[in-house]
Amino acid sequence: MEISSKENTQFFSNTTILPVDRSSFKSESSASKEKQSCCGGIKIFLGALSFVYFAKALSGSYLKSTITQIERRFDIPSSLVGVIDGSFEIGNLLIIIFVSYFGAKLHRPRIIGAGCLIMSAGTFLIAMPQFFMGRYRYERFPSTINSTISISPCVQDKSQTPLSALEKSQEKINAGCEKEAGSSMWIYVFLGNLLRGIGETPIQPLGITYIDDYAIEENAALYIGCVQTVAIIGPIFGFLLGSLCAKLYVDIGFVDLDSVTITPKDVQWVGAWWLGYLIAGAISVLAGIPFWFLPKHLPKAESRKDSSTSSEQSKFITEDNKEQHKSYQQVKIAEMAKFLPSVKNLVGNPVYILYLCASIVQFNSLIGMVTYKPKYIEQQYGQTSSKTNFVIGLINIPAVAFGIFSGGLIMKKFRISVLGAAKLSLGSSFFGYLLLLSLFAMGCENSDVAGLTVSYHGTKQTADYEQALFSECNSGCACSKNDWDPICGENGVTYISACLAGCQASNGSGKNTVFFNCSCVGTLESPSRSSSAVVGQCQKGNECPKMFLYFLVISVITSYTLSVGGTPGYILLLRCIKPHLKSFALGIYTLVIRVLAGIPAPVYFGAAIDTTCLKWGSKRCGGRGACRLYDSSALRYVYLGLTLVLGMVSIFFSVAVLWVLRKSSSPQDENLSANGERGASGTKSRKDNFVNSDHLIQMTYWPEKETRL
Secondary structure, eight states: OHHHHHHHHHHHHHOOSSHHHHHHHHHHHHHHHHHHHHHHHHHHHHHHHHHHHHHHHHHHHHHHHTHHHHHHHTTOOHHHHHHHHHHHHHHHHHHHHHHHHHGGGSOHHHHHHHHHHHHHHHHHHHHGGGGTSOOOOOOOOGGGTOSSOOOOSSOOOGGGOOOOHHHHHHHHHHTTOOOOTTTTTHHHHHHHHHHHHHHHTTHHHHHHHHHHHHSOHHHHHHHHHHHHHHHHHHHHHHHHHHHHHHHSBTTBTTBOGGGOOOOTTSTTOOBOHHHHHHHHHHHHHHHHGGGGGSOSOOOOOHHHHSOSSOOHHHHTOOOTTSOOOSOHHHHHHHHHHHHHHHHHHHHTOHHHHHHHHHHHHHHHHHHHHHHTHHHHHHHHHOOOHHHHHHHIIIIIHHHHHHHHHHHHHHHHHTTOOHHHHHHHHHHHHHHHHHHHHGGGGSOOOOOOBBTTTBOTTSSBOOSOHHHHTOOGGGTTSOOOSSOOOOEEETTSOEESOTTTTTOOEEESOGGGOEEEEETTOOOSSOTTSOEEEEESOOOOOTTHHHHHHHHHHHHHHHHHHHHHTHHHHHHHHHHTSOGGGHHHHHHHHHHHHIIIIITHHHHHHHHHHHTTEEEEEEOTTSSEEEEEEEOHHHHHHHHHHHHHHHHHHHHHHHHHHHHHHHHHOOHHHHTSOSSOOOOHHHHHHHHHHHHTOOOSOOOSOOOOHHHHO
């Protein structure tokens, strides 16, 4: 507008013909051009930011879909996978304060562009171990690989006895066994995810504030809603990409696929997990390109220049053309003086503290459940990784998105008050976890695995697992208890290896190998009769597919129900604090949730799941590898039980929030709507009354963009 004023001044000084008409015409023309420039620039930024949200959501969800693949590829337990998953939050926390404070003073679009590059570099780093750790090696009996030689799995001659995995490892170590190239490669996945967290940090705070500062006030909430909607689409494509890559063998393009003797149903199967990270990294690079060409500032709309209710964020952004009435030291001292009272105000707000505690516990429950949901479906219902990711991406994620949208729609349509929002959030959690309780009855029984879940005589296993692997039927064979090369007997029982099944001969090659004269594979009616077996585990019981269908239905309903309370809970969080503390309170809320939920939840959920393992794999140079077989019943009780217990604790905190709200609110306040449209004078008077009061909670409407959103 300064340029426009100068042009108008020059015009008046140089001409006296129709000065008023031409001035007004030129002023209107300038304003029109400025408005078009503002709208065009903010829409370009909106499109670019939406694509970035899509990219980061896609890569994040793809990581969740590859949890089991990473665990098998690097031979690590679930607890360590949880540490890798939590490294994203650690990276985010490392620079969140720095970015939030200094980012607003710098070139925000370019900082977002740099963040995209860092995020893509981290995504590429996650995939790098695939190209340095050699080909994937799985445990297989030699006859399933060599097509011309028939080898007896049961070696009775002690001089020809194959060494156990542990003995082989010790022999290699004694002979100068060097550590396997892939034994510690998971560290690169950890560091890559850490970089992803660092790169993602500036996207949300700087992107949202940029829209909030330069968008027309009535359009800001719509624009932010569009960005969040696109962010929900990202996980759908992330899990679908995970489904596609899980179908492909890990070393596709490097080995002859005809020589691969395992199928996607095998617990040793590893898909092309690395391929999706290359795709996600390329998308992140493309998403960051537009931000390098966007300006530091956009022209503000007239309504924003004259508005007395500018966004909170813009009040803290120091621009070059603003006059400084205080020195830097004075401002710094003033900010420090305000910090401690702000913290004291938040800590002294029981609604905020109780809601924060409820959110911490609930996010622990939800993050742990979502992280290991693919693993639970695979192990509990015997589904492949590909099908599991496809189901989650195509059914569960849309249910969550629809639930969030429904919660906002209910809030708007029925003009629900803050007290009503607390009730809706509580009801959503209560009924969601109540539905989750029914999943305890929708599990599958353990597969019959000789020596682990059943004895060799067909009875339920109660003895020590390692000792029970050996029986009279395989006593003449020199077998290793550390191997995992399962075969399925014609009696429907899975045996850990052909040797432990007492098989004397084999025929065929690869996936078509058939073992004969297996002394342990006999029917209960005639246990002495020798039988045959084929490569791979036996399928789950006949009831398992039906249980899986029931699980999907209840899971979708549960996801929707829990998501309905998301928007009301967010509104409750915004309304329970004073307006000038909103940004600070939201920052503290995000920080605490990341530290106390995002980082620890995957770790202790993984550690709890590890306790249900029945059979651990062995690394080639010694040490425990990834779990090969879980106790289905124990896994169900640990996974669902831990989720449910945490959910119930969060409900108790939510009840306390509701009780405090009821106690502190008057009947007249309860009738105020969440979006309550009021006159300018009424709003100003309520604003003044609130700022000058020490009430526990603001029940009235506050005309800020965060509240409307």
